[in-house]
Amino acid sequence: MKLAFIFPGQGSQKVGMGRDLCEGFSKVREIFDEASAVLGFDVARLSFEGPASELDLTINTQPCLLTAEYAACRALCIEGVKPAFVAGHSLGEYTAAVASGALSFSTALRTTRLRARLMQEAVPAGEGMMAAILGLSREAVDEVCAALKKGYAQAANYNCPGQIVISGVTEAVREAMELARERGAKKVVPLQVSVPSHSRLMEGPAKRLAEFLFLEAKINPPAVPFISNADAIIISKADGLRAALVRQLSNPVKWEDSLRVMKAAGAEVFIEVGPGKVLSGLLKRTLPDCPSFNVEDRDSLGKTLRGLVELGL
Numbered sequence: 001m002k003l004a005f006i007f008p009g010q011g012s013q014k015v016g017m018g019r020d021l022c023e024g025f026s027k028v029r030e031i032f033d034e035a036s037a038v039l040g041f042d043v044a045r046l047s048f049e050g051p052a053s054e055l056d057l058t059i060n061t062q063p064c065l066l067t068a069e070y071a072a073c074r075a076l077c078i079e080g081v082k083p084a085f086v087a088g089h090s091l092g093e094y095t096a097a098v099a100s101g102a103l104s105f106s107t108a109l110r111t112t113r114l115r116a117r118l119m120q121e122a123v124p125a126g127e128g129m130m131a132a133i134l135g136l137s138r139e140a141v142d143e144v145c146a147a148l149k150k151g152y153a154q155a156a157n158y159n160c161p162g163q164i165v166i167s168g169v170t171e172a173v174r175e176a177m178e179l180a181r182e183r184g185a186k187k188v189v190p191l192q193v194s195v196p197s198h199s200r201l202m203e204g205p206a207k208r209l210a211e212f213l214f215l216e217a218k219i220n221p222p223a224v225p226f227i228s229n230a231d232a233i234i235i236s237k238a239d240g241l242r243a244a245l246v247r248q249l250s251n252p253v254k255w256e257d258s259l260r261v262m263k264a265a266g267a268e269v270f271i272e273v274g275p276g277k278v279l280s281g282l283l284k285r286t287l288p289d290c291p292s293f294n295v296e297d298r299d300s301l302g303k304t305l306r307g308l309v310e311l312g313l
Helices: 019-024 026-039 043-049 058-078 092-099 105-122 138-146 170-182 200-215 238-250 255-265 278-286 298-310
Strands: 002-007 085-088 128-134 153-160 163-169 187-190 267-273 292-295
Touching: 002 058, 002 092, 002 278, 019 026, 019 043, 019 058, 019 298, 026 043, 026 058, 026 105, 043 058, 058 092, 058 105, 058 267, 058 292, 058 298, 085 092, 085 255, 092 105, 092 238, 105 200, 105 238, 128 170, 138 153, 138 163, 138 170, 153 170, 153 255, 153 278, 163 170, 163 200, 170 187, 200 238, 255 267, 255 278, 267 278, 278 292, 292 298
Parallel strands: 002 085, 002 267, 267 292
Antiparallel strands: 128 163, 128 187, 153 163
16 A cells, blocks of 8 residues: 655644654654754754744744644654655645755754745735635636736635635635635635735745745656645646646645646545644545544654554555
């Protein structure tokens, strides 16, 4: 049975992430030490102790979450568990790139720090927002966004059947939320984020990120099949990965499609690598017959290892 590692995106961060694995594995502690050296601040302290208000700042969240996810990935590898496929939701795509061998950890840290700064600077506070729409089809949500009288909003995350996130100008997103309710959405929830990700409002940051990724960042062809967010295809070349990382910043995350692509390519068991179980929930709604596990501390690591043995892996 082939394993897929899936890495969560921004929003999964929490104070304390990575601490337990650091206490159990010296090699994991080295990851946090490297992150601190590259970024110039104490990543372990912020990740383990907070405060949450500081950890939740986009410019800190992105490299800290990358570090916690890579720590969990390292713990799995220490135990002899390695992926046949990798994918990450939005920010998690960078950890997937590290896990695939395409990006060095230090390059991923510098890239996510830059990405976060560019995103934060692109739209003044209060002028952009995101919202989750539950219970409507893709087509219905696209129709809602096309029907807006003023401003701009678009589907940003196709997470799973019946769960789609929209992103755009605040006024337009609020109008889209009302239209979605009128069309029968079961629930409409504004998200507590400061940046309207995966929309054309991120085209400026995407161009500046492209300059770094194509001109400065060393990227290798993925050694493990890597499934991209923006196109839900398997990437095998370095420049293809560069383009995918740029495209995902201003294009929708096709997560449901990505899961189906991995399944079609042979993935049978999925492990969510990093804090929380958000992706595990999306997987159950998309591919309910596929076994899934999560790894964020030694307890969940142990449960995952025992579960894999039971499956014959």
